[in-house]
Amino acid sequence: MSTGKAVLGTVAGLAIGGILGILFAPEKGSVTRRxxxxxxxxxxxxxxxxxxxxxxxxxxxxxxxxxxxxxIAEIGLDKFDKVQGEFNDEAKNF
Structure with a gap:
């Protein structure tokens, strides 16, 4: 059984138990409904x-x-610009 199902079952059990406890409590219906x-x-x-x-x-x-x-994109663009500049410099010297 997955943890989610166990938690859901526990919460549902607590809710049902709380409601049944309230319903069987010796109080007026309006108080119980409230x-x-x-x-x-x-x-x-x-x-x-x-x-x-x-x-x-x-x-x-x-x-x-x-x-x-x-x-990351900015770092990549900076590296690209640097390599492109180096390439252009080498192309001018060629």
């Missing part, structure tokens, strides 16, 4: 936060990779 809604909102907010963190990390890595590619 608690379920609050737990759902907490889960949604947690997922949004994790998604935003993942998206920001990915964005930073993409920007770093772009910059690294630009740096």
């Amino acid at each position: 608690q379920i809604a609050d737990k759902g909102n907490d889960c949604v907010n947690d997922l949004k936060s994790k998604y935003e963190g993942f998206a920001n990390t990915l964005k930073e890595k993409i920007q770093a990779t772009k910059q690294e590619a630009k740096d």
Whole structure:
């Protein structure tokens, strides 16, 4: 079983257990529904936060990779210009 499936199963089990615990608690239905809604909102907010963190990390890595590619291209162009200049100098002396 993959780690992702194990984590998903654990989270689902915890959610189901929490909901069943709330449903069987000796409280009014309106209070129970509010608690379920609050737990759902907490889960949604947690997922949004994790998604935003993942998206920001990915964005930073993409920007770093772009910059690294630009740096490599600049080094390559500098070397090309140097070799081209040397070639032109040798061609003039030939």
